[in-house]
Structures are given as C-alpha cells and as structure tokens.
Amino acid sequence: MYGYFMPTENFMGIGCLSELGKQAKTLGGTKALLVTGKSRRNSETIVKLLKDSGIDSVIYSDVQPNPTVKNVHDGVDLYKKENCNIIVALGGGSPIDCAKGIGLIATNGGSIKDYEGLDKSKKPMPPFIAVNTTAGTASEMTRFTIITDTDRHVKMAIVDWHVTPNVSFNDPELMISMPAHLTAATGMDALTHAIEAYVSTIATPITDSAAIKAIELISKYLRPAVANGENIEAREKMAYAEFLAGMAFNNASLGNVHAMAHQLAFL
Template sequence: MATFYIPTINMMGNGSLDEAAEAIKSHGFKTALIITDAMLNKIGVVAKIQSLLGTVGVKSVVYDGTNPNPTTRNVSEGLALLKQHNCDCVISLGGGSPHDCAKGVALLATNGGDIRDYEGVDRSAKPQLPLISINTTAGTASEMTRFCIITDPDRHIKMAIVDKNVTPLMSVNDPALMMGMPKGLTAATGMDALTHAIEAYVSSAATPITDACALKAVTMISENLRTAVNQGDNVAAREAMAYAEFMAGMAFNNASLGYVHAMAHQLGGFYNLPHGVCNAVLLPHVQQYNARACAGRLKDIAAAMGVDVSAMDDQQGASACIAAIVELARDVAIPAGLSELGVKAEDFDTLATNALKDACSITNPVQGSHADIVAIFTRAM
C-alpha cells in the first residue's frame, strides 16, 4: 500500500503571491504569525507580505529569529510569540529554515509539549495550526512536505520529524520572490532538490507516481540549474527550478529519502553547515555505495540528466550518473569534499551512529553497517 501526501492548495508561477493573499482571506484568518529570517525582514520582503495581508484584513506579527539550521529554541521563541498575540494561523516565509521552524511552532500550538517529543514518524495526535508556506528558494520543498528538521543543540543533532500533521495547508511558489537569491544559495538549494529527486527514485518506498515526479525534476534541474546560478535574473530558469524543486518534493515526501540526508543531517547538526552543500558533497559517494543494489535506476537518472546511455549496461549507466552529478556540482561551485567544510575524521564514529538512527536512513536501497557509513564519510573527505 502507498499513501500520497501533499498540501491541499499549491500555488505556482509568477503572480501566485497575490492570489495567495485572497486565498488566505477566504479562510477567515484574523492574525498570522509570520516566521522568517532576519535577512528577508531586512530587505523588505516581510514588509511586502505584511502589506498584502493588510489589504485583505489579516493582522500579522513577525518572528525573524530563525537560524539557518532552525533550533529547538527558535521553535520555543516562535510559539511564545504566537500565544502572546493569539494568532490563529502561521505563515512561513523563506526557504527550508523558516518553513521547518514554522512547522514546529504550528505543531506545538495544537499538540503541546516540546518539539523533541515528536522526533520520528507520526508522533503527533492532532493537526497543527493552519500553516501557509511562502517559498523564496528552489531546493528544500519544505513548503509542501511532511518533513520538519530541527536542530537540538544539546545533543548536536538534527531531529527528523516526519509527520502528516506538519504538512502545510497551502504552499506558494512565486519565482518573483526567488530572483534575488545569490549564486551560492541558488547552487546549494538546487543541489538539495536534485538530491531529493535522486534519493526518492532509488528509495525502497518508490512508486510509479514518485518515480515520474523524480525523473522530471532531475531533467529540469539538469537543464536549468547552471543558468539559474549564472543568470540569477533569468525568469524562465527561476520558474523551471521552482517547478522542479516542487516535483522533487512530491517525490521524496512520499518515497522518503536515504543515506545522503541521514548523513547530511548529522553534519548540519554537528558543525552547523549548510544542508544543501552537505547533500551535494555526499550525493555521488552514497550513490556509488547504492549502485550494487540499484544500478539500473541510477542509469535511468543518468538518462534524465541528458547522458546517452543507450549503449551502456546498468553498471556503466550508474557510473555515468555519478559522473554527471559530480560535473553539475563542480559547474555550480560546490566544494569538492567534506574537508573543505571543516569536517574532521575523528567525528565520523559519532556521525555514523546518529545517521543510522535518522528516519531518512530507513528507505535507503542498501541497508548498511556503521562501518559502511564511516567509509562513505571517509570517501567524501
């Protein structure tokens, strides 16, 4: 049996932000808590959203303290502000960090307790407070998934909360909000989306529906990411990446992920590193490991990336896939190895132990040992 999760309403394309304001009004919300980060507030994007809400009669208050890797403290601070102002909905504005923080706040607003209580799969009892997620990046797909990643600073780990009740009510992907993304962020979030698509396609929980979404996302990312990075004002490339990251999200939201994310979560939690960059560095090394079980699927991905695989067998196709991933990462200036990010080999034992506990590890196509994970980290240095 397969279950397919997705928000009830998903608005896409140029101008969708204006339509979203009317949709928010139609739900009868009175006061929204906007969860975002300091930069989006500083450059005026938050003020634009507040103005739009004001025109449809919705009051708003702002929490802009979200860290790049949102923490348990961020969730607690946001929840306190929500309660103080009796907010009846939450609006997340930004990329994965504000979206995940907002999911944590909205979940606790109705279920109570501490966000640590919900680590794992479907631990909540009640639907969260209504959440509208307005996306400004093209990578995490957190605006439409049931995944919520929160850093626990006390344990130095990222908690994976996978819960149908953190799925937003509405997602908004207006590429006009993505035009100002700098090159580095565009590259990291784009490679994050590619990782979502590839891990979903080789996942042990893949279905024909997730396969279709994943392969189309791989093709669109391969065709548009370089342009989006190098020509940030290219509307067509930005819109294509918005659609691609959403389809990759549809794929992994339902097929889940694998060792790339399970390992990247540990790097992010331990060293406070950017998630998309960690994924990009690990991706080819994990797929090299997975090739023993899913070479044919990796060959399909190579074809989706534009490689002519017609004369290749499955193992050759898998090698071509890994080479294409490395080439794309290099073209968008992703670091070549973990050593460039300050990762230390003496930490691999702890990182591997925690990676195998991560919910994302369950659907990796090869179930490995602690030593296997340490070996992958080592190759990725």
C-alpha cells in the same frame, strides 16, 4: 497498496503570490504569525497582502539557519501572546521548518523534542501557509521538518503528516535575489531529493514520474539560474523542479545522503 499526500492547494508561477491574502482569509485567518529569517526579505510584501485582506500580522524573525528548539519555542510564545490563529512561513527550509515546529506545539503542546520521529502528534497545526523563496528544500509542501537540538548536537527529523502546510506558494519573482552560491546549493539539494526518491525501496510509479521530471528540469535549468539570477524562465523551471522533487521524496522518502549530511552538520 500505497498512498500519496501533498498540500491541499499549491500556487505556482510568476505573480501567484497575489493570491496569498485571499487564501489566508479562506482559512479563517484574522491575525498571522509571519515566520521568516533575520533579513526579513519580502516581509513587507507579505504584511501588505495580508492587511489588504483584513488580516493583521506580527513578525517572528529570530530564526537561525538550521532552526533550534529554542527558536521554535520562542515562536510559540509569540504566537500565543499575540493571539494569532494562522501561521505564514516565508523563506527557505529554515523559516518554514521552524514555523512547522511552532504550529505543531501551538496545537499539541509539550516540547518539540516530543515529536522527533514518525507521526507523533495527535492534532493538526493551525491554518498554515508556506511561501517558498528558494528552489531546494521543498519544505513548503512536505511532511518533514528538521529542528536542531543543541543539547544533544542532533538534527531531529520530525516526519508527520500534521506538519504539511495547507497552502504553498512558489513565485519565482521571490527567488530572483537569491545569490549564485545559494542557487547552486539549493538546486543540488533538490537534485539529491529527486535521485534519492527515485532509488528508494518504497518508490512508486507516481513518485518516479515526479523524480524523473525534476532531474530533467534541474539538469537543464540549474546552471542558467546560477549564471544569471534574473533569468526568470530558469527560476520558474527550478521552482517546478524542486516542487516535483518534493512530491517524490515526500512519499518515497530519502536515503543515506541526507542521513549522513544531518550528522556531518555538527562537525
């Protein structure tokens, strides 16, 4: 017997971001904590979409690559201070992972360190929307979040069904500005996700089908996306590919490649 899990609603394709405000309203949001990177790219668009649906927002952008314990708890402090009741994460893996940590602590309390490992939380996050802007990590639809503990020099893996977003968005128009080197790196991350899930000892026919399709799409569209970032077809296909890879490893898990990479990150 095996189960299969992913977010309740997932929006894909050109222009799908226009549904953001409606989805936030449906989730009962009245004031959002918008978690994003230091560049705040596309933040104004998100704020406007929320405002048009009657939802106020406050931006938390003090998220560094490989978000830290401090990043998470600073975000929690702002969430509580501003009386937010919904979280919107905008960006790639780092802002989304940080936002997941914020959501976990907002409802469960304690330190994010308490939740390292498998299914340690008791309560779900507040309503949570993830807007993905890279085609790699699939954090917008998985139960994984990676937070850096700078005291121990460890990247903590938090694997918990409660950190799965309620709604995800993959609009390729948000990915056009991604530089070639980041397009390549995130694309290879997605490929690694698909391969590791496919060879996993707990793979299933469902995860295999997602992994194989992801590999097929990446092999065809990653190079065109790197060569021309404005190739919207390649961007859209890579968005589908990274999502499919996420579907695979979210349920079949990963392997030694990611286990080694997390340790090497501090060298």
